[in-house]
Structure formats: structure tokens, C-alpha cells
Amino acid sequence: xxxxxxxHSRIIVSGLSHLNYPTSKLLSFSALSDFGDIxxxxxxxxxxxxxxxxxxxxxxxxxxxxxNPNRAIVLFxxxxxxxxxxxxxxxxxxxxxxxxxxxxxxxVAVHCxxxxxxxxxxxxxxxSLVHMYASCGDIVAARKAFDEIPSPSLVSWNSMVDxxxxxxxxxxxxxxxxxxxxxxxxxxxxxxAGYVKGGDHREALAIFERMQIEGLRANEVxxxxxxxxxxxxxxxxxxxxxxDYVESNSLQxxxxxxxxxxxxxxxxxxxxxxxxxxxxxxxxxxxxxxWNAMISGLATHGLSKESLELFExxxxxxxxxxxxxxxxxxxxxxxxxxxxxxxxxxxxxxxxGMTPKIEHYACMVDVxxxxxxxxxxxxxxxxxxxEPTASMLGALLSGCSTHGRVELGEIIGxxxxxxxxxxxxxxxxxxNVYAGAHRWDDARTMRKAMEKRGVKKVPGFSTLEVxxxxxxFIAHDKSHPQSMEIYLMLNSIAKQMKLEADCRRxxxxxxxxxx
Numbered sequence: 001x002x003x004x005x006x007x008h009s010r011i012i013v014s015g016l017s018h019l020n021y022p023t024s025k026l027l028s029f030s031a032l033s034d035f036g037d038i039x040x041x042x043x044x045x046x047x048x049x050x051x052x053x054x055x056x057x058x059x060x061x062x063x064x065x066x067x068n069p070n071r072a073i074v075l076f077x078x079x080x081x082x083x084x085x086x087x088x089x090x091x092x093x094x095x096x097x098x099x100x101x102x103x104x105x106x107x108v109a110v111h112c113x114x115x116x117x118x119x120x121x122x123x124x125x126x127x128s129l130v131h132m133y134a135s136c137g138d139i140v141a142a143r144k145a146f147d148e149i150p151s152p153s154l155v156s157w158n159s160m161v162d163x164x165x166x167x168x169x170x171x172x173x174x175x176x177x178x179x180x181x182x183x184x185x186x187x188x189x190x191x192x193a194g195y196v197k198g199g200d201h202r203e204a205l206a207i208f209e210r211m212q213i214e215g216l217r218a219n220e221v222x223x224x225x226x227x228x229x230x231x232x233x234x235x236x237x238x239x240x241x242x243x244d245y246v247e248s249n250s251l252q253x254x255x256x257x258x259x260x261x262x263x264x265x266x267x268x269x270x271x272x273x274x275x276x277x278x279x280x281x282x283x284x285x286x287x288x289x290x291w292n293a294m295i296s297g298l299a300t301h302g303l304s305k306e307s308l309e310l311f312e313x314x315x316x317x318x319x320x321x322x323x324x325x326x327x328x329x330x331x332x333x334x335x336x337x338x339x340x341x342x343x344x345x346x347x348x349x350x351x352x353g354m355t356p357k358i359e360h361y362a363c364m365v366d367v368x369x370x371x372x373x374x375x376x377x378x379x380x381x382x383x384x385x386x387e388p389t390a391s392m393l394g395a396l397l398s399g400c401s402t403h404g405r406v407e408l409g410e411i412i413g414x415x416x417x418x419x420x421x422x423x424x425x426x427x428x429x430x431x432n433v434y435a436g437a438h439r440w441d442d443a444r445t446m447r448k449a450m451e452k453r454g455v456k457k458v459p460g461f462s463t464l465e466v467x468x469x470x471x472x473f474i475a476h477d478k479s480h481p482q483s484m485e486i487y488l489m490l491n492s493i494a495k496q497m498k499l500e501a502d503c504r505r506x507x508x509x510x511x512x513x514x515x
Contacts, residue, residue: 001037004029008044023048024055031062038066053087061093069097073106088119092128099135107132127155134163139172158186165194189222192229201229205238217249220257227260236268255281259290266297288314288322296328304336323354330363334370342367362392369399374408390419394429401433409433421453 030041133142164173230239265274333342368377400409413430
């Protein structure tokens with residue numbers, strides 16, 4: 001930009017600043033280059049007496065790609081009001097802005113202008129329409145626009161796969177993906193991200209494995225999704241393998257990728273490896289997201305003191321906390337029983353210009369409930385400016401069960417059943433409260449009420465990683481090919497534990513007799 005400004009000065013001195021051609025070259029660099037300055041570009045643009053369509057396209061394109069799509073739309077409206085006719089290059093930039101704003105209304109209006117303008121709708125415009133409709137959630141319109149393309153390109157197919165995936169229709173996304181005449185890393189990444197978003201993390205990893213077999217090299221976007229899948233599955237060995245993949249393929253360890261690695265290691269139980277990755281990023285190159293990942297990771301590992309100390313370090317570096325930061329801090333306070341610290345952080349919202357969300361209220365209830373201050377927690381819930389969620393009341397019910405508060409637990413449990421009469425956990429939670437107080441008849445009544453309504457207990461499951469393969473286990477499950485050997489081993493372990501317990505009781509009894 002320093003050199004560009006020198007050239008601009010020479011143009012002004014030479015008396016050429018009123019001409020579109022030299023100014024358009026300056027404007028293109030400052031608007032579109034990674035080293036440019038969009039506001040300087042706008043200053044150049046605003047001094048032109050009669051900017052042509054090319055210059056309008058350039059400034060609109062610049063704003064559509066620099067985190068400001070609203071400005072791009074405003075400029076497009078000004079362009080129309082001044083009677084400057086858009087061309088086939090204008091509309092893709094405007095449609096991209098509509099997509100970034102997720103504004104279907106604006107997108108439809110621009111589509112109408114495209115039709116009315118009489119210009120030939122080329123592949124670039126078609127692809128922009130597909131992408132816009134898919135990004136705005138109108139997958140039917142996206143498919144209609146796609147079907148109107150005589151020969152869909154790879155970009156067209158990718159837009160459809162991505163659109164279906166983002167709308168949660170993974171069957172259609174997979175169908176479109178399998179029909180593609182060719183695929184690139186964007187195709188694979190879109191499908192993997194769709195399965196991660198849909199919660200099918202095992203399938204996301206399976207698709208990544210298939211991608212590797214077919215010889216495609218992953219990029220940063222792919223690896224962020226894959227690491228997210230490992231994090232949700234708790235698949236530490238697979239996560240480590242993905243980390244090795246990043247390094248062996250010389251992928252740039254961007255801040256986003258480092259944040260994903262920190263999050264994965266923390267959620268998979270290896271807080272030391274999360275800490276190592278976190279500390280390898282120079283502090284002046286960090287952002288609030290990676291600090292959030294580390295603070296939350298320490299909190300969930302019960303390292304409350306370390307989590308709060310890290311927040312102080314973050315504060316000293318001038319990194320401004322966000323809502324997720326405070327969620328991590330409140331979680332740390334819950335695990336550490338730090339009620340007063342939690343109050344301090346919760347009250348900090350107002351001073352920092354933020355408003356607590358329902359998740360923050362839920363965390364405060366959890367803090368008070370874990371600390372046994374259930375009356376305070378119940379009073380806090382009743383005074384909240386928002387309606388309590390079922391999960392919040394569930395946490396409070398759990399606290400009542402843990403601390404033997406039967407009367408309060410009964411009130412909360414009955415309210416929960418009213419809120420979610422088809423949720424198995426609500427009946428079981430209240431039944432556990434009764435059982436803890438030896439009110440067996442009431443506990444049986446809750447179980448019968450659950451059966452009468454036809455609510456079935458959803459079996460819990462656990463996953464275990466053996467030789468880089470994830471195995472899923474459900475109670476009394478015999479679907480695993482090695483189930484017989486597994487149950488034999490479990491029975492053997494149970495017998496050994498019983499024998500050890502019997503020996504311990506005998507030793508204690510002998511000690512008692514000798515005394």
C-alpha cells in the first residue's frame with residue numbers, strides 16, 4: 001500500500017486522476033489484493049466523477065470478500081439508482097453478498113433483476129444462484145437453479161453437495177456426491193463437514209479414510225472437520241494420527257487448525273498435548289478462540305485454578321473475552337466449587353457490555369447445585385429474566401439427588417415431567433431422588449408412570465478405541481463379533497474383583513479379631 005500511495009501521488013501530480021483507467025488499476029489492487037485497503041479503495045472510488053461498470057464491479061467485489069457484504073449491497077443499490085447497468089460480472093458478487101448475509105429476500109430480488117436485465121446467464125451466474133439459494137436454506141430453489149445448468153461444472157456440483165449438507169439432508173448430499181463425474185478436496189470437505197454437523201462423526205471419519213485411499217490431499221477445512229469428529233468421539237489415537245497427517249503433508253498450522261487440535265486433545269483427555277499445541281502458538285498471533293478452547297479444556301479436566309490463571313494471562317495480553325470465555329470460566333468454577341468467583345464472572349457481563357445467555361444461567365445453577373447451595377440455586381432460577389430450560393432444571397434435580405434434598409427435588413422433578421413428558425431421564429431422575437430417600441413406593445410409582453406413558457429408557461453406550469478402531473458398546477449388547485470373548489473377560493474380571501473383595505473383608509475381620 002505504501003508503494004501504491006506513491007504511484008497514486010504521481011498520478012495526481014501528472015493530472016491524470018480524473019481518468020478511469022489509471023484509477024481503476026489503483027482501485028483494483030486496494031480493493032482485491034490481500035495487501036490492500038478497502039477503505040482507501042472506496043476513497044479513490046468516491047472521487048471519480050463517472051465510474052464505469054467495471055469500477056462499480058470492482059468496489060462491490062471488494063466489499064463482498066472483505067467481511068462487509070452489507071456495504072456491497074448498498075453500493076449495488078446506488079449503482080442501479082444512478083442508472084449504471086450491471087453486467088454478467090456484477091451479479092455473482094452481489095449474490096455472494098446475499099449468501100453471506102443469508103438473506104433469501106435479497107437473493108430472490110437479485111435473481112429477478114438478473115432475469116429482467118436480459119443478459120445471458122452464464123455458468124458463473126448460475127453457480128452463484130445455486131450457492132446463494134443453498135446458503136440461504138432454500139435447497140429446492142438451489143436444486144431448480146442447478147437443474148437449469150446445461151453442463152454443471154465441478155463448482156456447480158460442489159455447491160449442491162454443500163447446500164444439501166448444510167440443510168441437514170445427508171442422504172441427498174451423499175447421493176449428489178456419488179453422482180459427481182469428478183471430485184476435488186472441496187467436494188470431500190463439504191460431505192465430511194455435513195456428517196460432522198449432523199452428529200455422525202464415525203461416518204465423517206470413514207469418508208476421510210476413503211478420501212485418502214482415492215489419493216486426495218486434505219486441506220485445512222477438511223482437517224478442522226475431521227479433528228472435530230475425533231473430539232466428539234473421544235478418539236485420541238485417531239486424533240493423534242490426524243495431527244501426524246497435518247505435519248507429514250506439510251499443511252500450514254494455521255490458528256484455526258491449532259485451535260481445533262487444542263480442542264481435540266482436551267476433549268479426548270490429553271490435556272498435556274492440548275497445552276503443548278497451545279503454547280507453540282506465539283501469544284501475539286493468538287485470538288480469543290484458541291484461549292477459549294484451552295480455558296474450557298482445563299475446566300473440564302477439573303483444573304479450575306489453572307483455567308482461571310490462564311484467563312488472567314489472556315487479560316494481560318489485551319485479548320478481549322467473549323461469551324464462550326465466560327462459559328468456560330463458569331464451568332471451571334462449577335468443577336472447583338468456586339461460588340464467589342462464579343458470581344464475579346457472571347456479574348462481569350454487564351461491565352463488559354454483554355448480556356448473559358441461557359447457557360450462562362445454566363452454568364450458575366450448576367455452580368450452586370454442585371456446591372450444595374440448592375435453595376440459592378432454586379431462587380436464582382425463579383428470578384431469572386428468561387424461562388428455565390429442561391436441562392437447567394435437570395442439573396438442579398441432579399444436585400438435589402446428590403445432596404439428599406428430596407422435597408425440592410420432588411418439586412423440580414414434577415415440573416420437569418410436565419415440561420418433557422416423553423423424556424425417559426426425567427422419570428428416572430425423580431425416581432432416583434425417591435430411592436435416595438428410601439421412598440421405594442414413590443420410586444416404583446415413577447417407573448410405572450413412565451411405562452404407562454410408553455416411554456422407554458434409551459440405553460447409554462460407550463466407545464472404546466482399540467488399534468485405531470472405535471468400538472461401540474451398549475449394556476447387554478451382543479452384536480460385536482467378539483462379544484463372547486468380551487463377556488468371558490468381563491466375567492473373569494468380575495470374579496477376580498469379588499474374590500479380592502472377599503479377601504479384603506476376611507483380612508479386616510481377622511484384624512478386628514486380633515485387636
